[in-house]
Amino acid sequence: DIQMTQSPSSLSASVGDRVTLTCRASQGISNYLAWYQQKPGKVPKLLIYAASTLQSGVPSRFSGSGSGTDFTLTISCLQPEDFATYYCQNYNSAPLTFGQGTRVEIK
Amino acid sequence: EVQLVESGGGLVKPGGSLRLSCVLSGSTFSNVWMSWVRQAPGKGLEWVGRIKSKKDGETTDFAAPAKGRFTISRDDSINTVYLQMNSVKTEDTAVYYCTRGAPSGSFYDYWGLGALVTVSS
Numbered sequence A: 001d002i003q004m005t006q007s008p009s010s011l012s013a014s015v016g017d018r019v020t021l022t023c024r025a026s027q028g029i030s031n032y033l034a035w036y037q038q039k040p041g042k043v044p045k046l047l048i049y050a051a052s053t054l055q056s057g058v059p060s061r062f063s064g065s066g067s068g069t070d071f072t073l074t075i076s077c078l079q080p081e082d083f084a085t086y087y088c089q090n091y092n093s094a095p096l097t098f099g100q101g102t103r104v105e106i107k
Numbered sequence B: 001e002v003q004l005v006e007s008g009g010g011l012v013k014p015g016g017s018l019r020l021s022c023v024l025s026g027s028t029f030s031n032v033w034m035s036w037v038r039q040a041p042g043k044g045l046e047w048v049g050r051i052k053s054k055k056d057g058e059t060t061d062f063a064a065p066a067k068g069r070f071t072i073s074r075d076d077s078i079n080t081v082y083l084q085m086n087s088v089k090t091e092d093t094a095v096y097y098c099t100r101g102a103p104s105g106s107f108y109d110y111w112g113l114g115a116l117v118t119v120s121s
Helices: none
Strands: A004-007 A011-012 A019-025 A031-037 A045-050 A061-065 A069-075 A085-090 A100-107 B003-006 B010-012 B018-025 B033-040 B045-051 B059-061 B070-075 B080-085 B094-102 B106-112 B114-117
Touching: A004 A085, A011 A019, A019 A031, A019 A085, A019 A100, A031 A061, A031 B106, A045 A061, A045 B106, A069 A085, A085 B045, A100 B033, B003 B094, B003 B106, B010 B094, B018 B094, B018 B114, B033 B080, B033 B106, B045 B070, B045 B080, B045 B094, B059 B070, B080 B094
Parallel strands: A011 A100, B010 B114
Antiparallel strands: A004 A019, A019 A069, A031 A045, A031 A085, A061 A069, A085 A100, B003 B018, B018 B080, B033 B045, B033 B094, B045 B059, B070 B080, B094 B106, B094 B114
16 A cells, blocks of 8 residues: 655744745655645645646645655745645545645644 | 436444435436545544446445445446445444545545444444
8 A cells, every 4th residue: 555644744824924845755656645724623625636626716836746755845935824734635546645735834 | 407316324233234325417427437435423524435437447436444345336227326335343433425436536526424333242
């Protein structure tokens, strides 16, 4: 099974900061990588798929990059509503797997 | 508007069985691959399994913890997918989300609100 490792597990940042989250796959998954945002008590929301394609309706301050084993999610200018937990997901082949999440907290 | 609505959650004893249902509305059901994702209290997301469309063989895949104990089935006539959970364990306690696989890949563009399953004696 492909393991997905996210780093850091949590980070503190301020409104307006640029933040970068990392996701690493234990073996190559091409660009079959999605990112989700989950706020406390809410359902996960798809942000990015195919490693870098922004889901419709998602603000352009979110961007994704990477291919193979190393991927990043960047928030260019952190907004108050962006404080949440972010998960990457491998969908290259079953069993599909999620990373353990990165919690973005207010500094 | 696409909606997913789960039902069937509740309290079940270890070793028991439970069946979750999920109805998809606002979208063609027969062509989509449907999945279940769970989240234990205070923990991250965990993929449980999926069922492909009938035209893709209606085959299923499961994560290791679910293999041999859980089954997924679908009834395209009523836009419903099921998760049959047998021989449940306390570690199966979680919110179970029904998800729709996007047309272009097995990522999830729509999620249900979730069904809480509590395994306890």
